[in-house]
Amino acid sequence: MLKFVFTKTARYPGLEVEHYQIMRNLRTLLVNFKYRGFLMTLLGLAATICGKAKIPFLQEYRFNKQNLRESGLDTDGIVEPAMMDIPDEFRASACRYEAASDYEFRHVLERLHIDYSAYHFVDYGSGKGAILASAARYPFKSVTGIEISGALHQTATQNIAEMKRRDMIRASSLTSVHSDAASYSLPAAPHVIYVYNSFGPEVLQEVLDRISEDLCNVTEPVYFLYNNPMHHNVLEERPDFHRMSKSFGGKWLIFVRPGNSDEFRKAG
Template identity: 65%
Template sequence: MLQFIFTKTERYPGLEVEHNQFQRNVQTLIVNFKYRGFWRTILGVLAIICAKVGLPVLEEYRFFKQNRRESGLDTDGIVELDELDIPDGMRSSASRYEAASDFEFRHVLEKLHIDYPAYNFIDYGSGKGAIHAAAARYPFKSVSGVELSGEMHQIALRNIETVKQQDRVRAASLTSVHGDATSYALPPCPHVIYVFNAFGADVLQAVLDGISADLADVREPIYFLYNNPMHHKLLDMNPDYTKLWNAFGGKWMVFAKMK
């Protein structure tokens, strides 16, 4: 039992970082109780169990269906790399779209205990906009996403309009940009940066180089929230970054860049 608890594995080799899945599942359950509430979480767990044993009941309480029904956003699912409309020359450094958990994100973000109005938030490889829609719940100076796929970007724009109509935006501005993460310029102010394994090591290194250049004069900490950190060694070996903690069994890593 102890060997299982402390063993790092990945369910999807090549697509998911090795992490302690037992620890992740426990923390995910706790976070669901925190944001979803007791009964909706219990129903969601029962729905998963029913699906695994082949019982056609409680299907509407599956977590992803709860999310879509309650948020009104089109953010769930997986879009494989060959289905994404991105330039052929960039495919070798791109990753598939996979929905991220806004509850995991909110838990990690809130642990920073930052002054939100002093910070910009940027999501590199923002897909359908689930995470920067979640970030807009907080009073950031601005919330932006950068997405290479035109189709994903258009979905993100629709989702942004939805959260605005629902009056759930506390950030001073909320935008999605269709473009290349390596050429996106950041204004020289404090940032919280989020990446969900959106690209390969070569593009991540170019993004890190751009961050260093654009934010060279910023004296406040720059936070880097890395979800599914397949290429975390680039930050581990970078003397400008300090790892603050792991979350969800190592499925998330949080770094800070100090002046």
């Protein structure tokens, strides 16, 4: 239990991302207060403590169950690559499906202080669409998820239909695309890119090469939000992107390909 609070984790063996567990937990608590309110956060905290102590009580209030409980969308569960309906050549590089935290994402996104309506948002490895649902709360020009598993893409499509039915979408468009990440082309326009440790370093490199090529004439900044940044060294080594900030004790790294617009000068 104490280890859960105080450890400075070597969470990424061999990849030196310093990950301060206490900073992460404090930040998680703060964003829960910010987005979830006082009572629900206290319930979440009690549920997390029960979970760590292996007491099956208040489970549905746990911080990591927030997407399912509060949005009503089907984003729950873990799907390992071995169980995924994906071509064999992608199996070794693919990471498992697991939804990210809506609150972490919103906190990181809002700290960019950008005009969302000037940007497209793309999630490479979007799974069942948990973060597509989060991003679609903001007035992006478009929100697009690229997902290699047909079954996960199918669930994302159903979630999008449910969001439309409930009028939950502020972005101008919201789409899940069934494709491998490196084959997807971006329109030449400003982008916020998001990856939750979806794939290995080779695929990440291919995706970044493609982004650079597709967006070579874009003069606005391109943001890259990397959640659980296992292969951050791929980004650190690129001359076009540089690290802008980190959040949640290093669990999120934010990179930017600088632009030359006024907005970037303000955000930077």
